[in-house]
Amino acid sequence: MPETPYQQAHRPAAKFNSRREYLEHELEVMSPKRWGINLPLRDYRFEWEDLVPAVAATIGKIVMVSATVSVFAASLGLAPEFVVENVRFEMLIAALLFAFLVSGLFNPRANLAGTHGPMIPMIPILVAAGGHPLAFGIMVGVFGLILSLSGGGSKLVGMAGDGVKGGLLIYLGSVGLLSQINAFKGWSTTIEMPELSFVVLFLIVVLYAWLARLKMRWLAIPLCSAVASIIALAMGAPFEFTTEAGLPNMSPGYWWGEDSGWQLGLPGLSHFVAVLPFAVLAVAMWSPDFIGHRVFQELNYPKKAQDVLMNIDDTMAVASTRQIVGTTLGGGNLASSWGTYMIPASIAKRPIPAGANLTALLCVLCAVFGAPMDLAMWEPVLRVALIVGVFLPLLEAGMEMIKDTQTAQGAGIVIFASALVNPVFGWSLTMLLDNSGLLGKNERSDSLSTAERWTIPIITFAVCGGAMASVGLLPGIPALF
Template sequence: MSKSYEQLHKPSSSFSSRADYLNHELQIMKPKRWGVNLPFKDYRFEFEDAIPALAGTIGKIVMVGAVAAAFAVPLGLPDSFVLENVRYELLIVSVFILLFSGMFLPTSNLPGTHGPLIPLIPIVVAAGGHPLAFGLLIGVFGLALGLLKGGSLMAKLTSNGVCGGLLLYLGFVGTIGQVDKMMKWAASINLPHIAFIIILATIILYALLEHWQKRWLAVPVGCLMAGVLAFIFGAPFEFKTAPGLPHMSPTYWWGETTGWQMGLPTFNSFLVVFPFAVLAVAMWTPDFLGHQVFQKLSYPEKSEKTHMNIDDTTIACSMRQVAGSVLGGANFTSSWGTYIVPAAIAKRPIPAGAILTAVFCIMASLWGYPMDLAVWQPVLSVALVVGVFVPLLEAGMEMTRKGKTTQSAAVVVFSSALVNPVFGWSLTMLLDNLGLIGDKQRSTDLGFAGRVVIPSVGFVILCLAMGAVGMLPGIPAFLPQFRH
């Protein structure tokens, strides 16, 4: 009979270095899927777990706020709606983090926020879409994908070149976007030099942490440095959000004159959001792939059982989406990047940091004041750059170093720039699996279904969904209600 985690655990003092201890912890863990995983019996809390938990909490506040605001503006809802819904969502997600990532599905990444959907939300609202219908369809489609193991199948059919190119594109676009936002923020407060100083200091700090092999500290140290520098050089900041509780009743949120002020959805509401829900779930696979890569690159050998499971993450995200939407939350979920990326870099498994993230989210929701700090532009931008986008660039370059990967990576970047990352991923996967680019030998080993049928059908379905809502450049939306 094999020994348990408890029996195999050794104190950190018995190892020659901290890295050796953390590697050993990953190698001896035995996560139980749909079993009860308990702290100290199946995993331990370490100082390193606090870093991704803090980064994830900052990212969560920011991203949920962005989703809620994207709905609030076209619907004419006040700023108080955004703030209260963010606090509500922090409490909702905490319950699901504890149940899934912390206890029953320790290889499922935390259900975060679906950032790529944010620009599409005003289009959904303009077409008459209902957030509850949207969330329910995403959850149903996601459950079907997870139960049929569609996510892991698509992961197997995505080569290193395709995945690496996708990471490079997302990392580059995200980094440029945050630098641009910093510049605009500094100009708006008539202190344009602040952005240059903070960004330059962040670059130097990141280089030093890399040199000292402490890169997992980049988010908290970077955010602290950015906040202090901004304050020293005169950037305005004040705490506004007082302690309190949001409305906890779904009937308040889905009332005719309260909360969303929309009432319950009709059948037509589901028809309007159908193509967007297909797109949302289709975006999960490249998102999940990108996050899983960090564990593969950072974790030691013989720790594969602690890697993020794509199908488990799909199921957890889907169940969280259904429940969150029914309760009245504004969030649309996906794999939690601001948590999993620093967790992988810190060589920590998912469960312990997940529990700390839930605790931090509850504290932020009830206390209120940390929410103001998390959405302050210098803190927010530095957190996203050093915690997500630069590591995405590094992982993308690492994945395209070996083998015949550069062609596929270049095509992903090119086609993603043409439409979006979903189009780029699906088109390049089709070309790569057909053997037109990339590793020809890999193509022949996939079989007819993996080489032709699945990538072709997937690409056609995604193009139809994108074309239906007018996302293909220069081509009018197939559905009349999405034409402008």
């Protein structure tokens, strides 16, 4: 069998002056197939740096799916046992059907399908409005497929200026950073050890700065999480393994039965009508996440590594399909681009496929054995992993994009508007102002077509604003439905 272009261009790590040069060369020579078969050694290689995004993604998946399913369970009056079993089920779906088969084998240009964190606060409102999880999941998947197949996702990403992107990253990073610090402080106070959070975070700041100086930030998640857990245990923080080994019920009939699983039965037409505005909002909120993840890759990968950057439309198609399939099988996850995978992978300068396969393996092991889920959800490990692996890098990347006064103005407006309502409002409004020439670089606005300057931004802002107004997300304005 003849060698592939990647096999011909690959050179051993020993041929390079540094590990960084080798990893960047790998990114430049890789050319993974979209919707074809990609195999190790033939199309990519496993490197030990791939463990970094895999560990971070697994921790993030356990945490985010647990948060999503827990809110559903609380709103529907389901027992805690339901949460554990459903999270395990979702871990297997995410690992085997999508991380391995899609991102690891058939399309490494599509980021893994993660969890839609910003929609979690909407779940109680959705349930109170008469929404059904299965109807909601199907509607989100359908709207997402429409956006991805029409090329709308990549179009929106290309229309956002540097100021809009940078401001969005700064807002998401700073808000997330503060939320994790406050949550860690709150937990430390609850266990009557308020000094614990200060000691752990102080040492993590020093360790992270040292890793940045050595240009080894890709080690931040495993190393900082390990240090945090060791310090917390040494100081006497409580921890125990409680989740036993086992497998969840794999039958959709069980999950969507009237007396088992969700205890809701199958949805009717009224349920689909009730979830309509929430589904529109969920898909509208995808774009800021997808933009942030793609931009983060671009900032960390070499300029010639265009063939390994995530494809926005493919990622939306995968997230949409994952939403429909996962919900139909019985899972409670809300899909989006997997940030706790993409951001660490970008820092580690690794492409999607190898880490996706390792993520699938770790997710399966955690779901089957149970005990790793307890460790990943322990507060010191959870908070530190999210701080150094997601929110601090987002903040740094956003600041790197602010290069002059005009982009700073755009960033300031998107941060202001996001703080006023939420990142979707801030992104859509600032893109309209930026593209129309009311702020930012006038020469950039002049280079855009009429549709890019006015039509698409106005429609985007109207759709996002209408969806938010319909469910009561605009301050001071009651929900329309």
